[in-house]
Amino acid sequence: MDSLLNTHRPPVFCPGCAHDKVVRGLDKAFVNLDLSGDRIAIVSDIGCSGLFDTFFNTHALHGLHGRALTYATGIKMARPDLKVVVTMGDGGLGIGGAHVLSACRRNLDLTLLVLNNFNYGMTGGQCSSTTPPGAQVGSGFLNRLERPLEICEVAGGAGAPFVRRLSSYDPELVAVIQEALEFDGFSLLDIRGLCPGRYTKRNKQTPKDIQAELDRLPDLSFYQQQNARAEYGSHYRQEAGRLQAAEAPLQIETSCTPPGSGRQEVVILGSAGQRIVTAGELLGLAGMSAGLHATQKNDYPITVMKGHSISECILSSEAIGYTGLDAPSVVLALGPEGAAKRKRMLKELPSASLVLKAAGIELPECKARIAELDFKALQVKSQDFALASLALLAGANRVLNLDMLKAALHFRFKGKALEGSLALVERIASQESPAFS
Amino acid sequence: MGRSFLEGNEAIGWGALAAGCNFFAGYPITPATTVFNTMLQLLPPRGGTCLQGEDEIASIGFCLGASMAGHKAMTATSGPGISLYSEQISFAIGSEIPLVIVNVQRLGPSTGSATKGADGDIQFMRWGSSSGQPVIVLAPSDVADCFLLTMRAFNLAETYRCPVFVAANKEISMTRESVDLNALTPPRVIGRSTADPDKDFLPFAVPEDSLTPDFLPIGGKTLVRQTSSTHGPDGYITTEPELIEKNQERLQAKLEKEVASFTYFQQTGPAQGSTLILTYGVTARAARDAVSALNQDGDRAAVLDLKTLWPVPEALIIERSKAFDRILVVEMNLGQYVREIQRILPNKKVGFLGRMNGELIQPQGIREAVRHG
Ligand code: SF4
Numbered sequence: 011m012d013s014l015l016n017t018h019r020p021p022v023f024c025p026g027c028a029h030d031k032v033v034r035g036l037d038k039a040f041v042n043l044d045l046s047g048d049r050i051a052i053v054s055d056i057g058c059s060g061l062f063d064t065f066f067n068t069h070a071l072h073g074l075h076g077r078a079l080t081y082a083t084g085i086k087m088a089r090p091d092l093k094v095v096v097t098m099g100d101g102g103l104g105i106g107g108a109h110v111l112s113a114c115r116r117n118l119d120l121t122l123l124v125l126n127n128f129n130y131g132m133t134g135g136q137c138s139s140t141t142p143p144g145a146q147v148g149s150g151f152l153n154r155l156e157r158p159l160e161i162c163e164v165a166g167g168a169g170a171p172f173v174r175r176l177s178s179y180d181p182e183l184v185a186v187i188q189e190a191l192e193f194d195g196f197s198l199l200d201i202r203g204l205c206p207g208r209y210t211k212r213n214k215q216t217p218k219d220i221q222a223e224l225d226r227l228p229d230l231s232f233y234q235q236q237n238a239r240a241e242y243g244s245h246y247r248q249e250a251g252r253l254q255a256a257e258a259p260l261q262i263e264t265s266c267t268p269p270g271s272g273r274q275e276v277v278i279l280g281s282a283g284q285r286i287v288t289a290g291e292l293l294g295l296a297g298m299s300a301g302l303h304a305t306q307k308n309d310y311p312i313t314v315m316k317g318h319s320i321s322e323c324i325l326s327s328e329a330i331g332y333t334g335l336d337a338p339s340v341v342l343a344l345g346p347e348g349a350a351k352r353k354r355m356l357k358e359l360p361s362a363s364l365v366l367k368a369a370g371i372e373l374p375e376c377k378a379r380i381a382e383l384d385f386k387a388l389q390v391k392s393q394d395f396a397l398a399s400l401a402l403l404a405g406a407n408r409v410l411n412l413d414m415l416k417a418a419l420h421f422r423f424k425g426k427a428l429e430g431s432l433a434l435v436e437r438i439a440s441q442e443s444p445a446f447s
Numbered sequence: 448m449g450r451s452f453l454e455g456n457e458a459i460g461w462g463a464l465a466a467g468c469n470f471f472a473g474y475p476i477t478p479a480t481t482v483f484n485t486m487l488q489l490l491p492p493r494g495g496t497c498l499q500g501e502d503e504i505a506s507i508g509f510c511l512g513a514s515m516a517g518h519k520a521m522t523a524t525s526g527p528g529i530s531l532y533s534e535q536i537s538f539a540i541g542s543e544i545p546l547v548i549v550n551v552q553r554l555g556p557s558t559g560s561a562t563k564g565a566d567g568d569i570q571f572m573r574w575g576s577s578s579g580q581p582v583i584v585l586a587p588s589d590v591a592d593c594f595l596l597t598m599r600a601f602n603l604a605e606t607y608r609c610p611v612f613v614a615a616n617k618e619i620s621m622t623r624e625s626v627d628l629n630a631l632t633p634p635r636v637i638g639r640s641t642a643d644p645d646k647d648f649l650p651f652a653v654p655e656d657s658l659t660p661d662f663l664p665i666g667g668k669t670l671v672r673q674t675s676s677t678h679g680p681d682g683y684i685t686t687e688p689e690l691i692e693k694n695q696e697r698l699q700a701k702l703e704k705e706v707a708s709f710t711y712f713q714q715t716g717p718a719q720g721s722t723l724i725l726t727y728g729v730t731a732r733a734a735r736d737a738v739s740a741l742n743q744d745g746d747r748a749a750v751l752d753l754k755t756l757w758p759v760p761e762a763l764i765i766e767r768s769k770a771f772d773r774i775l776v777v778e779m780n781l782g783q784y785v786r787e788i789q790r791i792l793p794n795k796k797v798g799f800l801g802r803m804n805g806e807l808i809q810p811q812g813i814r815e816a817v818r819h820g
Pocket of ligand 1: 023029204206207208
């Protein structure tokens with residue numbers, strides 16, 4: 011395979027720029043691996059390292075600062091067969107830190123080349139995430155206050171199996187890039203080099219200094235074993251392959267006759283754990299089984315195990331426009347938190363409304379008729395208050411009837427849950443309730 | 448066939464699937480999370496990809512990469528996430544990357560109220576990216592719309608190679624509704640216009656009869672370049688003012704000149720009369736209820752429910768408002784789209800009714816605004 015360098019667009023770096031070495035090293039690695047341009051996507055970040063994609067005859071994507079890994083992830087998931095190479099500087103490393111960490115944790119087969127030259131070259135030599143505190147940079151004293159990022163240690167700690175740091179002048183550069191490209195998983199190379207355009211104007215640094223610094227740093231090779239695991243993309247496809255395709259949404263056929271026509275608004279006020287949302291859904295399904303239109307809107311706090319739980323349902327023989335409450339025909343006040351949350355609504359209830367309330371629930375003064383339900387006497391537990399209330403309504407042909415409620419239970423539950431709920435509904439619906447007398 | 452009891456976000460997911468979506472990435476955020484949940488059920492078992500990004504920026508970035516590799520991609524979030532998407536949206540606009548963005552709006556500013564609805568991002572979706580170049584925004588008013596407009600959003604994203612917003616609202620996205628998806632008439636599914644892979648390819652060259660470049664995916668036989676930099680037809684950075692100008696004007700024209708072909712709306716009530724209520728999204732439902740009551744009382748009011756919000760369907764609005772004495776704009780914010788209506792109808796009496804307290808605008812309030820406006 012020939013060189014993939016774009017002869018129409020030769021590198022335009024400052025004389026002596028280390029990036030030039032990496033461009034040529036990367037090209038040699040491609041050649042050695044016998045890769046053609048159509049099998050490679052180079053995703054470049056912003057800054058001088060962001061020019062990389064233009065020097066190669068490969069697929070290329072040049073995007074926003076720090077986000078190169080995000081595009082590369084999308085490309086690689088869509089096209090697992092491509093070699094996806096990301097180039098970024100120490101600037102991209104800093105601004106895109108969250109993406110670097112996540113790429114390490116994910117272990118998707120990407121090769122990240124960090125072109126580390128200790129400063130922002132393109133914008134005038136400001137300090138970056140890797141600038142030593144003693145350096146003279148375009149950010150005044152600010153770099154003196156921060157610690158440079160040792161990216162390989164961070165990446166290894168975050169789960170990257172292949173991390174290496176090396177100098178742009180290392181004779182092993184091509185071999186290491188090649189190894190990274192061949193590695194089946196995420197690989198990160200911290201490639202350090204000179205930026206004569208900016209950094210070394212004010213800071214004495216030679217290839218030898220870089221090598222000496224690298225030699226001082228601890229060995230990283232143990233990460234390869236410590237972090238060895240399945241590559242993200244193949245693992246993803248393996249897991250996905252075991253999944254069953256989701257069934258099409260449940261289809262409700264009309265099988266019952268509703269007790270009446272018009273719009274019925276039912277509000278179920280309860281507390282977390284009282285299966286309020288399930289009851290609202292059952293009511294909607296019951297309405298649909300009788301050919302009615304239905305809506306359901308729930309209200310609960312971000313805490314799942316405590317606080318209010320409210321379900322607002324509308325059943326109507328006409329299409330439902332406004333989904334807010336106009337004049338609730340029935341309110342089920344089953345838990346104190348829900349009732350407290352809807353004080354204003356309760357106060358404004360019209361006289362035609364019926365409120366069924368569990369013992370102990372405090373309600374504000376209102377015009378609606380209020381009936382108290384003795385769930386204790388009915389031997390119903392708190393989590394079944396809502397279903398039992400629906401059964402009472404069904405038994406009295408109010409809003410829904412027994413056929414509708416049973417149809418809803420059949421749609422919603424299977425096996426033991428179905429049996430249990432059907433038994434409860436039969437038992438409660440047959441009770442004479444003073445609420446409707 | 449029977450009806451299903453679905454919330455808007457589930458219908459968005461099924462609509463996406465029906466439109467050929469095979470890539471989704473998102474970051475959890477109420478009230479958009481159930482779009483992610485739905486896509487996670489739908490895509491991976493069918494060979495598609497559903498990812499949870501480390502943040503919103505990553506999620507939309509994954510989508511841009513996948514879209515450039517030829518996948519049909521969608522992401523979903525709410526106001527705080529759209530804020531983080533902003534520069535990636537600019538990338539999708541300027542570099543013509545097809546993408547569907549679901550914005551399940553919630554009450555802002557900022558973190559605001561996670562579980563309260565609003566239509567507070569209407570101008571933000573249009574203008575919240577650098578450059579001011581246009582995007583397409585479609586607004587569903589019910590669960591059926593969520594399904595159909597998501598399909599249309601994909602078709603438009605593919606046709607015009609641009610980001611398309613589905614401007615939902617917590618009040619539609621998280622409200623369950625009985626709906627017969629089988630009774631809907633879905634649009635024909637459209638893919639990108641692709642270039643001939645055997646001919647010389649310039650990634651941003653525009654065919655003579657179109658304003659949108661033909662597409663080839665990253666990863667095919669032909670090498671493809673994509674760049675967020677100001678570029679010429681070859682996809683390389685350019686500083687040539689003439690090239691730049693031509694491209695900028697094309698980016699604007701390819702959507703603004705074409706809006707008539709994707710102006711979706713629903714008009715209810717008489718074709719001429721006293722007040723035309725201009726509204727969109729969930730508020731259109733209350734407006735329809737108000738108008739039906741007003742019509743029964745002999746008041747000749749009507750509703751124009753705009754399902755295409757951006758680019759502004761100016762021709763439709765001008766045409767439909769002619770036969771009415773007065774316009775009333777109703778929206779779940781303190782006055783956003785009304786600015787567009789005032790702009791395009793300078794000689795018309797334009798009233799406004801807005802609300803931003805996390806609650807729906809009631810039919811009653813709209814009736815009063817019509818009567819006493
Ligand atoms: S500024 Fe520095 S990094 Fe940029 S091209 Fe010049 S030497 Fe290289």
